[in-house]
Protein backbone atom coordinates (compact mmCIF):
# COMPACT_ATOMS: atom_id res chain seq x y z
CA UNK A 1 0.00 0.00 0.00
CA UNK A 2 1.21 3.50 -0.85
CA UNK A 3 1.78 5.22 2.53
CA UNK A 4 2.72 8.58 1.07
CA UNK A 5 0.62 11.67 1.86
CA UNK A 6 -1.76 12.38 -1.04
CA UNK A 7 -1.42 15.89 -2.49
CA UNK A 8 -4.32 17.50 -4.32
CA UNK A 9 -3.45 20.65 -6.25
CA UNK A 10 -6.38 23.01 -6.78
CA UNK A 11 -5.86 25.57 -9.50
CA UNK A 12 -8.16 27.80 -11.57
CA UNK A 13 -8.35 31.43 -12.68
CA UNK A 14 -8.85 34.37 -10.29
CA UNK A 15 -12.16 34.18 -8.44
CA UNK A 16 -13.28 30.91 -10.01
CA UNK A 17 -14.22 29.38 -6.64
CA UNK A 18 -11.12 27.49 -5.43
CA UNK A 19 -11.28 28.60 -1.78
CA UNK A 20 -15.04 28.06 -1.65
CA UNK A 21 -14.67 24.49 -2.90
CA UNK A 22 -11.86 23.68 -0.46
CA UNK A 23 -13.64 25.33 2.44
CA UNK A 24 -16.81 23.34 1.80
CA UNK A 25 -14.77 20.14 1.74
CA UNK A 26 -12.79 20.74 4.93
CA UNK A 27 -16.02 21.51 6.76
CA UNK A 28 -17.27 17.97 6.02
CA UNK A 29 -16.45 14.99 8.24
CA UNK A 30 -14.38 13.47 5.45
CA UNK A 31 -12.39 16.64 4.75
CA UNK A 32 -11.54 17.71 8.31
CA UNK A 33 -8.18 15.98 8.39
CA UNK A 34 -6.70 18.00 5.50
CA UNK A 35 -3.59 20.16 5.63
CA UNK A 36 -3.82 23.26 3.45
CA UNK A 37 -1.31 25.38 1.59
CA UNK A 38 -2.58 28.61 0.10
CA UNK A 39 -0.74 30.82 -2.36
CA UNK A 40 -2.06 34.25 -3.23
CA UNK A 41 -0.92 36.66 -5.92
CA UNK A 42 -1.62 39.75 -3.84
CA UNK A 43 0.46 41.15 -1.01
CA UNK A 44 -2.15 40.35 1.64
CA UNK A 45 -3.73 36.93 2.14
CA UNK A 46 -7.53 36.84 2.26
CA UNK A 47 -8.15 33.14 1.52
CA UNK A 48 -5.77 32.19 4.29
CA UNK A 49 -7.81 34.12 6.86
CA UNK A 50 -11.04 32.59 5.56
CA UNK A 51 -9.67 29.04 5.67
CA UNK A 52 -7.91 29.36 8.99
CA UNK A 53 -11.34 29.44 10.62
CA UNK A 54 -12.07 25.98 9.28
CA UNK A 55 -8.74 24.16 9.65
CA UNK A 56 -5.80 24.25 12.06
CA UNK A 57 -3.23 23.21 9.49
CA UNK A 58 -2.97 26.12 7.06
CA UNK A 59 0.32 27.31 5.54
CA UNK A 60 0.23 30.67 3.73
CA UNK A 61 2.67 31.11 0.86
CA UNK A 62 2.22 34.82 0.21
CA UNK A 63 3.81 37.74 -1.52
CA UNK A 64 4.24 36.28 -4.96
CA UNK A 65 3.16 33.83 -7.54
CA UNK A 66 3.87 30.18 -6.79
CA UNK A 67 5.19 29.30 -10.16
CA UNK A 68 7.94 31.90 -10.04
CA UNK A 69 9.56 32.78 -6.76
CA UNK A 70 7.86 30.62 -4.20
CA UNK A 71 8.71 27.06 -5.08
CA UNK A 72 11.08 26.64 -2.12
CA UNK A 73 8.31 27.88 0.18
CA UNK A 74 5.93 25.24 -1.18
CA UNK A 75 8.52 22.54 -0.56
CA UNK A 76 8.96 23.80 3.02
CA UNK A 77 5.19 23.96 3.65
CA UNK A 78 4.89 20.45 2.25
CA UNK A 79 7.67 19.22 4.59
CA UNK A 80 5.78 20.71 7.56
CA UNK A 81 2.53 19.03 6.57
CA UNK A 82 4.20 15.65 6.03
CA UNK A 83 5.70 15.91 9.53
CA UNK A 84 2.30 16.82 10.95
CA UNK A 85 0.76 13.85 9.17
CA UNK A 86 3.37 11.50 10.57
CA UNK A 87 3.80 12.59 14.17
CA UNK A 88 0.12 13.22 14.82
CA UNK A 89 1.10 16.42 16.72
CA UNK A 90 -2.02 18.18 15.49
CA UNK A 91 -4.98 18.19 17.87
CA UNK A 92 -7.58 15.84 16.44
CA UNK A 93 -5.03 13.41 14.96
CA UNK A 94 -2.78 13.26 11.92
CA UNK A 95 -3.44 14.59 8.46
CA UNK A 96 -4.72 12.37 5.69
CA UNK A 97 -4.05 14.63 2.75
CA UNK A 98 -2.52 17.94 1.72
CA UNK A 99 -4.39 20.40 -0.49
CA UNK A 100 -2.48 23.16 -2.29
CA UNK A 101 -4.50 26.12 -3.58
CA UNK A 102 -2.49 27.96 -6.21
CA UNK A 103 -2.96 31.62 -6.94
CA UNK A 104 -5.41 32.37 -9.73
CA UNK A 105 -2.57 33.44 -12.02
CA UNK A 106 -0.23 30.54 -11.32
CA UNK A 107 0.91 27.90 -13.73
CA UNK A 108 0.86 24.81 -11.49
CA UNK A 109 3.24 22.79 -13.67
CA UNK A 110 6.56 24.17 -12.34
CA UNK A 111 5.46 23.61 -8.74
CA UNK A 112 4.48 20.03 -9.47
CA UNK A 113 7.80 19.51 -11.23
CA UNK A 114 9.65 20.94 -8.20
CA UNK A 115 7.91 18.53 -5.84
CA UNK A 116 8.73 15.65 -8.14
CA UNK A 117 12.40 16.62 -8.17
CA UNK A 118 12.83 16.76 -4.37
CA UNK A 119 13.88 13.25 -3.31
CA UNK A 120 12.54 13.56 0.25
CA UNK A 121 9.17 14.84 -0.94
CA UNK A 122 9.02 12.23 -3.66
CA UNK A 123 9.41 9.57 -1.00
CA UNK A 124 6.73 11.08 1.22
CA UNK A 125 4.17 12.73 -1.05
CA UNK A 126 2.07 11.31 -3.86
CA UNK A 127 0.46 13.65 -6.38
CA UNK A 128 -3.11 12.40 -6.28
CA UNK A 129 -4.87 14.90 -8.48
CA UNK A 130 -4.71 18.29 -10.14
CA UNK A 131 -8.10 19.96 -10.06
CA UNK A 132 -8.84 23.03 -12.20
CA UNK A 133 -11.84 25.14 -11.24
CA UNK A 134 -13.61 26.89 -14.13
CA UNK A 135 -16.48 29.23 -13.38
CA UNK A 136 -19.56 29.27 -15.58
CA UNK A 137 -19.79 33.06 -15.68
CA UNK A 138 -16.27 34.21 -16.58
CA UNK A 139 -14.75 30.83 -17.53
CA UNK A 140 -15.30 30.90 -21.30
CA UNK A 141 -13.89 34.41 -21.58
CA UNK A 142 -10.92 33.45 -19.41
CA UNK A 143 -10.15 30.34 -21.49
CA UNK A 144 -10.31 32.44 -24.63
CA UNK A 145 -8.24 35.39 -23.46
CA UNK A 146 -6.03 34.25 -20.59
CA UNK A 147 -3.11 31.90 -21.26
CA UNK A 148 -2.86 31.18 -17.51
CA UNK A 149 -6.42 29.82 -17.51
CA UNK A 150 -5.65 27.54 -20.47
CA UNK A 151 -2.46 26.23 -18.84
CA UNK A 152 -4.34 25.44 -15.62
CA UNK A 153 -6.92 23.38 -17.52
CA UNK A 154 -4.26 21.73 -19.69
CA UNK A 155 -2.53 20.17 -16.71
CA UNK A 156 -5.65 19.13 -14.78
CA UNK A 157 -6.99 15.61 -14.58
CA UNK A 158 -10.26 16.94 -13.15
CA UNK A 159 -12.08 20.13 -14.09
CA UNK A 160 -14.81 21.38 -11.77
CA UNK A 161 -17.37 23.82 -13.14
CA UNK A 162 -18.69 26.28 -10.55
CA UNK A 163 -21.28 29.11 -10.50
CA UNK A 164 -23.77 27.28 -12.73
CA UNK A 165 -26.41 28.58 -10.29
CA UNK A 166 -25.81 32.21 -11.33
CA UNK A 167 -28.10 34.02 -13.75
CA UNK A 168 -25.24 34.97 -16.08
CA UNK A 169 -23.90 31.37 -16.24
CA UNK A 170 -23.08 29.83 -19.63
CA UNK A 171 -24.56 26.38 -20.34
CA UNK A 172 -22.37 23.58 -18.98
CA UNK A 173 -22.16 21.94 -22.42
CA UNK A 174 -20.46 25.04 -23.87
CA UNK A 175 -17.94 25.12 -21.03
CA UNK A 176 -17.31 21.40 -21.28
CA UNK A 177 -16.63 21.72 -25.02
CA UNK A 178 -14.13 24.54 -24.38
CA UNK A 179 -12.40 22.47 -21.69
CA UNK A 180 -12.28 19.38 -23.94
CA UNK A 181 -10.64 21.37 -26.70
CA UNK A 182 -7.72 21.99 -24.31
CA UNK A 183 -7.75 18.81 -22.25
CA UNK A 184 -9.59 15.99 -24.03
CA UNK A 185 -9.04 13.40 -21.26
CA UNK A 186 -9.98 15.50 -18.24
CA UNK A 187 -12.85 14.39 -16.03
CA UNK A 188 -15.36 17.27 -16.10
CA UNK A 189 -17.73 17.72 -13.15
CA UNK A 190 -20.36 20.35 -12.45
CA UNK A 191 -20.95 21.22 -8.79
CA UNK A 192 -24.62 21.80 -9.62
CA UNK A 193 -24.98 18.17 -10.66
CA UNK A 194 -26.78 16.18 -7.97
CA UNK A 195 -24.24 13.34 -8.28
CA UNK A 196 -21.35 15.73 -7.54
CA UNK A 197 -19.40 14.73 -4.39
CA UNK A 198 -16.64 16.91 -2.99
CA UNK A 199 -14.85 13.82 -1.68
CA UNK A 200 -14.56 12.41 -5.23
CA UNK A 201 -12.53 15.47 -6.13
CA UNK A 202 -10.59 16.45 -3.02
CA UNK A 203 -10.18 13.35 -0.83
CA UNK A 204 -7.18 12.07 -2.85
CA UNK A 205 -8.28 8.47 -2.66
CA UNK A 206 -6.78 7.49 -5.97
CA UNK A 207 -4.02 8.76 -8.18
CA UNK A 208 -5.48 10.09 -11.38
CA UNK A 209 -2.65 12.14 -12.54
CA UNK A 210 0.04 11.43 -15.06
CA UNK A 211 3.20 13.44 -14.36
CA UNK A 212 3.25 16.73 -16.27
CA UNK A 213 5.28 16.65 -19.42
CA UNK A 214 8.63 18.45 -19.09
CA UNK A 215 7.80 21.21 -21.57
CA UNK A 216 4.99 22.35 -19.29
CA UNK A 217 7.54 23.03 -16.57
CA UNK A 218 9.14 25.88 -18.51
CA UNK A 219 9.04 29.31 -16.92
CA UNK A 220 5.57 30.80 -17.35
CA UNK A 221 5.11 33.97 -19.39
CA UNK A 222 3.03 36.18 -17.16
CA UNK A 223 1.12 39.15 -18.42
CA UNK A 224 3.44 41.84 -17.13
CA UNK A 225 0.64 44.42 -17.08
CA UNK A 226 -1.24 42.55 -14.37
CA UNK A 227 -0.37 43.85 -10.95
CA UNK A 228 -1.70 43.59 -7.46
CA UNK A 229 -2.01 46.25 -4.82
CA UNK A 230 -3.48 46.46 -1.35
CA UNK A 231 -5.47 49.35 0.11
CA UNK A 232 -5.36 49.39 3.91
CA UNK A 233 -8.68 50.61 5.30
CA UNK A 234 -8.76 52.58 8.54
CA UNK A 235 -11.83 52.38 10.75
CA UNK A 236 -15.31 51.21 9.75
CA UNK A 237 -16.37 51.78 6.14
CA UNK A 238 -19.74 53.28 5.27
CA UNK A 239 -21.16 50.02 3.87
CA UNK A 240 -23.98 51.33 1.63
CA UNK A 241 -21.69 53.94 0.05
CA UNK A 242 -18.88 51.43 -0.36
CA UNK A 243 -21.04 48.76 -2.08
CA UNK A 244 -22.48 51.34 -4.47
CA UNK A 245 -19.00 52.52 -5.34
CA UNK A 246 -17.59 49.00 -5.81
CA UNK A 247 -20.55 47.73 -7.86
CA UNK A 248 -20.32 50.74 -10.15
CA UNK A 249 -16.55 50.37 -10.42
CA UNK A 250 -16.83 46.71 -11.46
CA UNK A 251 -19.71 47.45 -13.80
CA UNK A 252 -17.69 50.09 -15.62
CA UNK A 253 -14.18 48.63 -15.33
CA UNK A 254 -14.54 44.89 -14.68
CA UNK A 255 -12.65 44.12 -17.88
CA UNK A 256 -9.53 45.62 -16.26
CA UNK A 257 -10.20 44.68 -12.63
CA UNK A 258 -9.65 40.93 -12.73
CA UNK A 259 -10.26 40.42 -9.03
CA UNK A 260 -10.97 42.42 -5.93
CA UNK A 261 -11.30 40.93 -2.51
CA UNK A 262 -10.94 42.09 1.03
CA UNK A 263 -11.74 41.84 4.68
CA UNK A 264 -13.46 44.94 5.95
CA UNK A 265 -14.84 46.40 9.13
CA UNK A 266 -18.01 48.22 8.21
CA UNK A 267 -20.78 50.29 9.73
CA UNK A 268 -23.22 47.43 9.09
CA UNK A 269 -21.74 44.65 11.25
CA UNK A 270 -19.58 43.99 14.32
CA UNK A 271 -17.77 41.19 12.45
CA UNK A 272 -15.47 41.74 9.44
CA UNK A 273 -17.01 41.13 6.03
CA UNK A 274 -15.24 39.17 3.29
CA UNK A 275 -15.99 40.81 -0.05
CA UNK A 276 -15.44 39.30 -3.50
CA UNK A 277 -15.56 40.88 -6.92
CA UNK A 278 -14.70 38.85 -10.00
CA UNK A 279 -14.37 40.95 -13.15
CA UNK A 280 -17.82 42.58 -13.65
CA UNK A 281 -19.55 40.63 -10.88
CA UNK A 282 -19.76 41.50 -7.19
CA UNK A 283 -20.62 38.42 -5.14
CA UNK A 284 -22.63 38.63 -1.92
CA UNK A 285 -20.34 39.35 1.06
CA UNK A 286 -19.88 36.84 3.87
CA UNK A 287 -19.17 37.42 7.57
CA UNK A 288 -16.10 36.08 9.33
CA UNK A 289 -17.34 33.99 12.23
CA UNK A 290 -15.62 36.40 14.67
CA UNK A 291 -13.42 39.47 14.54
CA UNK A 292 -9.91 37.97 14.40
CA UNK A 293 -8.29 41.37 15.07
CA UNK A 294 -6.47 41.26 11.72
CA UNK A 295 -6.13 44.30 9.46
CA UNK A 296 -8.92 45.63 7.28
CA UNK A 297 -7.97 45.93 3.60
CA UNK A 298 -8.88 45.56 -0.06
CA UNK A 299 -6.72 43.70 -2.58
CA UNK A 300 -6.98 44.49 -6.30
CA UNK A 301 -5.55 42.45 -9.15
CA UNK A 302 -5.84 44.64 -12.20
CA UNK A 303 -4.49 45.51 -15.63
CA UNK A 304 -3.41 49.06 -16.36
CA UNK A 305 -4.96 50.65 -13.27
CA UNK A 306 -2.92 52.38 -10.64
CA UNK A 307 -3.39 52.10 -6.89
CA UNK A 308 -3.45 55.89 -6.39
CA UNK A 309 -6.37 56.24 -8.82
CA UNK A 310 -8.51 53.68 -7.03
CA UNK A 311 -7.57 55.14 -3.67
CA UNK A 312 -8.59 58.64 -4.81
CA UNK A 313 -11.84 57.41 -6.30
CA UNK A 314 -12.85 55.56 -3.12
CA UNK A 315 -11.88 58.47 -0.86
CA UNK A 316 -13.94 60.92 -2.99
CA UNK A 317 -16.92 58.58 -3.04
CA UNK A 318 -16.91 58.25 0.75
CA UNK A 319 -16.36 61.99 1.26
CA UNK A 320 -19.24 62.88 -1.05
CA UNK A 321 -21.50 60.53 0.79
CA UNK A 322 -20.52 61.94 4.16
CA UNK A 323 -21.13 65.45 2.85
CA UNK A 324 -24.70 64.39 2.09
CA UNK A 325 -24.33 64.50 -1.68
CA UNK A 326 -26.79 61.61 -2.03
CA UNK A 327 -26.45 57.89 -2.56
CA UNK A 328 -25.79 58.12 -6.26
CA UNK A 329 -22.59 60.09 -5.62
CA UNK A 330 -20.36 57.04 -4.95
CA UNK A 331 -21.61 55.35 -8.12
CA UNK A 332 -21.03 58.49 -10.18
CA UNK A 333 -17.57 58.73 -8.69
CA UNK A 334 -16.71 55.14 -9.65
CA UNK A 335 -18.08 55.52 -13.18
CA UNK A 336 -16.22 58.79 -13.72
CA UNK A 337 -13.06 56.88 -12.93
CA UNK A 338 -12.89 55.80 -16.59
CA UNK A 339 -11.57 59.23 -17.60
CA UNK A 340 -9.21 59.44 -14.62
CA UNK A 341 -7.79 55.98 -15.12
CA UNK A 342 -7.61 55.61 -18.87
CA UNK A 343 -3.97 54.82 -19.65
CA UNK A 344 -2.25 57.51 -21.72
CA UNK A 345 -2.68 56.76 -25.42
Ligand SMILES: Nc1nc2c(ncn2[C@@H]2O[C@H](COP(=O)(O)OP(=O)(O)OP(=O)(O)O)[C@@H](O)[C@H]2O)c(=O)[nH]1
Nearest residue numbers: 013014015016017018019020104162163166276283
Ligand atom coordinates in the same frame (compact mmCIF):
# COMPACT_ATOMS: atom_id res chain seq x y z
N1 LIG B 1 -23.15 31.71 -6.83
C1 LIG B 1 -21.98 31.11 -6.67
N2 LIG B 1 -20.93 31.78 -6.15
C2 LIG B 1 -19.75 31.13 -6.02
C3 LIG B 1 -19.57 29.77 -6.39
N3 LIG B 1 -18.28 29.42 -6.14
C4 LIG B 1 -17.69 30.52 -5.63
N4 LIG B 1 -18.55 31.56 -5.55
C5 LIG B 1 -18.29 32.93 -5.08
O1 LIG B 1 -17.28 33.50 -5.91
C6 LIG B 1 -16.45 34.39 -5.15
C7 LIG B 1 -14.99 33.99 -5.34
O2 LIG B 1 -14.85 32.68 -4.79
P1 LIG B 1 -13.46 32.16 -4.19
O3 LIG B 1 -13.69 30.78 -3.69
O4 LIG B 1 -12.86 33.15 -3.25
O5 LIG B 1 -12.57 32.12 -5.52
P2 LIG B 1 -11.00 31.80 -5.64
O6 LIG B 1 -10.82 31.04 -6.90
O7 LIG B 1 -10.50 31.15 -4.39
O8 LIG B 1 -10.41 33.27 -5.77
P3 LIG B 1 -8.84 33.69 -5.84
O9 LIG B 1 -8.13 32.90 -4.77
O10 LIG B 1 -8.85 35.14 -5.59
O11 LIG B 1 -8.35 33.36 -7.21
C8 LIG B 1 -16.94 34.28 -3.71
O12 LIG B 1 -17.82 35.36 -3.45
C9 LIG B 1 -17.70 32.98 -3.67
O13 LIG B 1 -18.75 32.97 -2.70
C10 LIG B 1 -20.71 29.07 -6.94
O14 LIG B 1 -20.67 27.89 -7.32
N5 LIG B 1 -21.89 29.79 -7.04
